[in-house]
């Protein structure tokens with residue numbers, strides 16, 4: 001929980017008392033709700049979106065207590081905090097020793113990260129074995145989609161299969177030079193080859209003498225950095241880029257939202273979708289908001305009338321707030337949260353605060 | 359000689375282990391078989407080999423997802439590709455694809471649940487079924503240690519498929535459980551191959567420790583520092599596995615890691631493979647570890663917490679010494695653990711609150727075409743096993759049909775009452791087994807091996823030299839000063855990357 005203290009202090013600083021600490025928790029967990037996704041951009045915290053999926057509420061409570069006990073934060077409302085002067089100094093000092101990972105960008109890369117990593121790990125393992133003509137080994141990634149993909153990838157590139165180990169090696173060697181020795185080391189230690197099995201994050205962190213959370217962030221930093229470098233210079237990294245070909249497009253939607261999207265396109269209503277899929281209406285509504293936030297071409301008009309959109313937008317501009325509750329009260333509770341969230345989502349995506357989205 | 363040839367060509371083996379050949383020959387002669395082969399004796403070969411010789415498809419029913427996948431991966435890594443696992447975790451597309459390709463397979467592993475799928479059964483009915491294998495067959499009996507309600511429907515499925523040759527196979531089943539297997543699967547003319555549960559190369563030791571945890575830890579550290587690895591330490595909770603690993607680490611023990619169900623899949627696989635490849639020499643784990651793991655050279659199993667019953671104990675110590683070399687099983691027994699363990703027993707079953715929460719959930723979502731099970735688990739906080747237990751009883755009462763909920767007009771009090779009675783019965787039975795095993799642990803007067811065998815109506819004929827602590831066993835024989843782990847030398851990331859790609 002060491003480095004989590006630093007990250008949470010940083011988020012408290014960014015929030016500056018405008019959001020509860022659970023806003024930070026949801027960002028770290030990568031909650032795909034309209035509120036959380038909007039907060040990412042509002043407070044410039046998009047890099048931390050979904051970087052700590054296993055985080056538990058209790059852990060956050062403990063960190064807050066520790067920060068309070070040391071006088072690093074000041075409580076300014078129900079579960080809302082600001083950094084004290086002492087807190088600012090603390091954050092400054094900590095970030096000097098272990099800087100915030102610079103390539104980290106959970107918002108854009110959250111869902112591609114795992115896919116890219118798994119393909120890379122399994123391809124690497126396969127090439128390591130094939131290079132010494134061993135065909136039978138236990139794949140270190142069990143996930144069937146990854147296995148199918150890698151199998152297809154390796155069999156469809158038979159012509160260059162003997163060159164592939166060397167090419168991938170060169171690309172990795174080149175791209176890893178963009179990172180610190182510590183980062184490159186922990187990344188390579190997590191790969192598996194014929195001579196050893198890859199290490200887990202925890203094993204790597206104890207080997208390097210850093211906290212598991214920090215080493216996890218550094219690992220994400222390398223992957224996100226790689227994704228950034230590779231997609232910007234695809235001619236320099238043809239092999240790494242080929243791991244991404246099909247991945248960058250629709251992947252920003254969760255699987256379950258994708259299914260809802262599919263049904264919506266067939267003209268099925270929200271209530272019907274709920275019945276068909278055995279989901280609560282509110283869950284399907286979350287999907288619709290998620291789709292509105294992610295797919296620029298998605299029209300919210302079937303769900304919110306043009307007049308309502310105009311009214312809500314003018315209230316947002318007038319109050320200069322994005323807090324749903326305030327907006328709802330201003331409208332005498334005549335509109336639903338769902339309506340407001342959808343309108344906000346559309347506004348956000350049109351403001352272009354997410355340049356990389358489809 | 360055909361059999362031996364396939365044994366060598368497919369499995370790279372030159373000889374059978376006791377029991378295997380008999381079972382295989384009977385199956386090849388189209389006879390139903392009930393087989394009990396001790397853990398670690400190569401149970402799976404008994405059906406895998408005939409599967410590749412017989413015309414048609416072999417269906418293997420297996421209770422555990424991870425077990426299935428391990429088996430499939432293992433076979434594939436040996437070059438046998440005509441194998442597939444079907445379970446409820448596949449997406450619809452994946453399942454459809456697998457069904458379409460089914461005729462290309464020789465072995466299909468299925469969960470008992472997925473066998474309830476109509477589309478799968480329809481597809482299977484079009485095919486020639488060579489064998490119907492019920493693995494871990496003790497799961498069919500509520501007297502067994504891992505009762506699975508879904509197993510009770512297997513006979514019906516087998517009937518529907520035209521009664522293909524059946525193999526019911528298990529590692530541990532008392533006479534009572536064996537009879538139950540025969541009844542529930544409706545086996546009429548069948549051969550039995552019951553082999554002793556005894557594993558003569560595993561010495562059995564129970565060390566009495568006082569009520570203080572510190573005493574146990576001191577013992578553990580002493581043992582681990584001296585015993586020849588690789589080894590496994592079993593503990594009762596996730597937290598304990600982590601704590602023990604860190605304590606031993608601080609004591610200077612290298613090559614150690616913990617393993618439990620709370621870790622993510624990728625990490626679990628890494629740890630498991632490191633252990634199999636001798637890059638780790640010690641695993642602290644819950645009972646989640648070890649199923650389907652094929653590691654021949656495990657030299658010791660220590661129970662930091664004892665399991666809740668004899669069958670689990672046998673299964674866990676049975677992971678040692680599959681290479682048939684001398685190995686040792688040590689249980690650190692303490693009266694102080696009993697309250698916690700009694701607690702664990704009841705927690706396997708849903709409590710009143712959870713039962714009510716389930717009914718409430720079903721009531722709220724009564725319009726749904728199908729019960730959303732993952733949502734239900736999330737909202738009620740039950741485990742998968744608990745839910746299946748409840749579902750089975752609701753199905754028996756017609757409240758759930760084809761995964762759809764049917765509201766009852768006459769209220770639920772009676773239903774809840776009968777469910778609670780069932781649970782009380784099961785808990786009482788588990789407690790009875792627990793007490794019996796505790797008795798065995800604290801009895802320092804009779805040969806442990808003989809008393810285990812007695813519970814399976816066997817008697818000890820050849821007592822091994824290193825039998826048990828009661829008969830006298832010298833632990834020094836199992837001590838060593840050598841390390842068995844491969845140390846890997848790390849120079850720089852550049853160098854390491856070169857090694858991986860052989861550059």
Ligand SMILES: [Zn+2]
Nearest residue numbers: 805825826829
């Ligand atoms: Zn004895």
